[in-house]
Each structure stands twice: as structure tokens, then as C-alpha cells.
Amino acid sequence: MTTRIAPHDSKTRILDAALQVIRARGYAASTVDDVCHAAGLTKGSFFHHFRSKEDLALSAADYFAARADRLFATAPYRAAADPVDRLLGYVDFRVGLLRGALPQFTCLLGTMVQETYETHPALRAACGRHMGDHVAMLEADVAEARRLYAPDAPWSADSVALFIQSVLQGAFVMAKARGGPEGAIESLGHLRRYLESLFDRSGRCA
Amino acid sequence: MTTRIAPHDSKTRILDAALQVIRARGYAASTVDDVCHAAGLTKGSFFHHFRSKEDLALSAADYFAARADRLFATAPYRAAADPVDRLLGYVDFRVGLLRGALPQFTCLLGTMVQETYETHPALRAACGRHMGDHVAMLEADVAEARRLYAPDAPWSADSVALFIQSVLQGAFVMAKARGGPEGAIESLGHLRRYLESLFDRSGRCA
DNA sequence: ATTTAAATACCAACCAGTCGGTATGTTGTC
């Protein structure tokens, strides 16, 4: 009588639902029932797949990070030969992602870590680790760009990568406060201009 | 027998407690009892001063914004004659605030709006309004600096002010994810360098 | 004496997590 869906699909559906619900309401305010309802499943199924609510959050963080990794690793801008083009392409690509409703394009990791960093050490660590991985991906391009265009610059590659990520996280916060992504797009425009100034390929200034 | 504190002091103590508790745990995970305990008062007193938990959050947002307004309005860097010095002084001043534990220097408004923007319209509006006021304060200096040093710049004063605020909010998120403010300080260093490049007073480049 | 401030006791709703049970594969054996 109960309509059964493809096996092993339920866990993914719960994770997809968690992504939407937690990004909309935050971690603490998201109830297990909310997630179950959004996934079209019941609590029995939920606790079959996840030990606890925090276990779900940890799995959702992994799931979100894995999806993001794939998204950026296969994005067209990655094909650019010049590392600066890849960095600017990254920023442009992120601007292109700012579409639809806020819960659909904001960062699960930034949302969760802001409210759990003091109370849920394992969650903080997971968010920090995944964000660090993403920053490391950026840092590789920044380091290469630095070698090519700014070998004597007074800044480190990892601080630039971290800065890029900070601007993005801040843009999400401001987008939520302002009720839309317009300001975030302008902020990414400033980030782009800054990156261009760091790796000036026209040679007009030293 | 009950030790009574100065009248009208209790409400302030609840607000101070709310600032600490909400910045540490977030809005949803902060219980009224948590706040009462941190303030050394009981729920009876709490609901005498505040209609509801959301009313507390709204009042705390006002309280936080008023304190911040005073702090920045009276800060030494405000005395600088040149608007660019005031902007760079603002960034330096904010770096100086990154001391002590994370809940003590992070932004209540950014923390709350991230988890309530979809579910608590009044809270989102309050956070958005106060953040907008702060951005407007910055915008005044940016506009003056633009008139003096970059009248033909392709960017608007308000987008720069918003960018400054985005970098700060993002720096807070990353500080939470990384467990310390070191990276945030580096990010503000990049912000400072960008602002210097926008208002180049040395005249070496166009 | 009236108003304001604060304490105690309490409640109804809610929520994470449990439990007994059912339906659906899967595997090994003859």
C-alpha cells in the first residue's frame, strides 16, 4: 500500500530536503519533522538512516561540500589556461549562481557554522574543514597567479583565497538582510576589480 | 531578602545577557531561560519587560545598533579631516575590535538575520534596517572621498560601503568556522589595500 | 495606596529520539 521509492533514494531525498530546510530556517530551528515532511518521508525512515539530528547536519555538510566540489571542478571557467582567468571566471561563475530564492543559492556551511560554532564542536569542525578545502582550491590558482604576475607581492596566496571566501560569505549575509542578491552582485564586482588589481597583466603599474 | 538592583537596570541586564547568549548560540537555540540565567533574573522579570522572545530579539537589535552607533561616532578615527583617512581608520579600528572571545566581537545582526530571514520578517527588517544605517554612515565618507579622489570612478559610493560591510560580515563567518580571528584580520588587510587603490592619493596611476 | 518590578509555580505545545511492527529484498541450501 505504501508507495515505495527506489531503494537508497530515501537517504538522498532526506539530504536534499535538509539542504533546503536548514538553509531557510537555520540548524536549530529546523526540526526533524520539517525535514521529513519536506522529503515526503516519516521519522521512522529518518532515524533508520541517521543516528541523530546532528548526524544529519554532518552528513548534509559532507553532501553539500561534495556537490559544490563537483560543480566547481567541472565548471567551464576551469578550462582557462591563465590562473587569473580562472579566478575571475570563478567570481563570474558565482555571480551566475545568484539566481532564484535565497535558500537555493546560499551556503549551508556558513549558515550552520554561525549558529553552532560554540555549541556543536563537531559541526563547526566539519564546516571549517569543508570551507578550508574550498579555500585551498582557490589558493592553488592564486599561488600560480602570484608566481606569474606578482611574485614580490606583500600578501600571501592563502590570505587572498580566504578573502575571496569571506566576501562571498558576507555577500550571502547581506543578501539575507536586504532581501535579495542585488547588493551581493555589486560586492562581487568589487572583489573582481580587486583581484584584477592584484594581478595586473597590462603592466601599466608596477 | 531578594537583593534588588537599581531600577531600570534589569532591562539593560537582560539586553546585555541577550547580546552574549544570542551571539554565542544563535537566536533559535537561545532559550528565554538561558538569557534569564545569564542576567541573574527570573522569567517573571523577563516577561514583565518583554512581550515575547521575538520582542527581546528586536529590542536587542536596537540596543546593539545604538551601542555600535555610539562606539563608531565617538571613535578617534572620526576626527580625521580626509574622508579616505576616516575610511582606512574605520578598517583599522575594526581590526582593533577583534579581541577576546568570538561572541564578544561578532555582529548580533548578521548572526540573527542568517537564521531568521525567512521565518521572522520583523527581525529581518530590523537587522536589515540597522545594517543599512551603518552602511549609510560609511557611504557618506565614501561619497566624499569619491568626489575628491575618484570623481569618474565606475563604481557607486553605496556599493563600496556595502562591500565594506560584506567583507566584515564574511570575516565574522570565517572566524567562526576557523575558530579564531586571525584570518579575519588578514581579510581586513585586503579590504584596506582595495580601498587605498580606489582612492589613490599618490597620483601615480590614473 | 497605587504602580512598578520581580519571584514562584505552572501549563500546553513541541521536539528529538524510541519502539514494535510490517513490507520488501537478499542469500544460501536442497
Place this chain on the structure above:
DNA sequence: GACAACATACCGACTGGTTGGTATTTAAAT
């Protein structure tokens, strides 16, 4: 290929503790 024996997936009612909020009472201040 029939059939146990077992494992996996899922359901939905239930529970014990928590939480926002209320009702009642006490005490101080003017």
C-alpha cells in the same frame, strides 16, 4: 526454483524532557 533465514527500509504511535508563555503572589518605590 522453492523456501527458510536474515537483513534492510520504512512506518507511525508514543515518551520524556524542554520551551515559550501565563497566572498568581510578593515586595519595593513613589
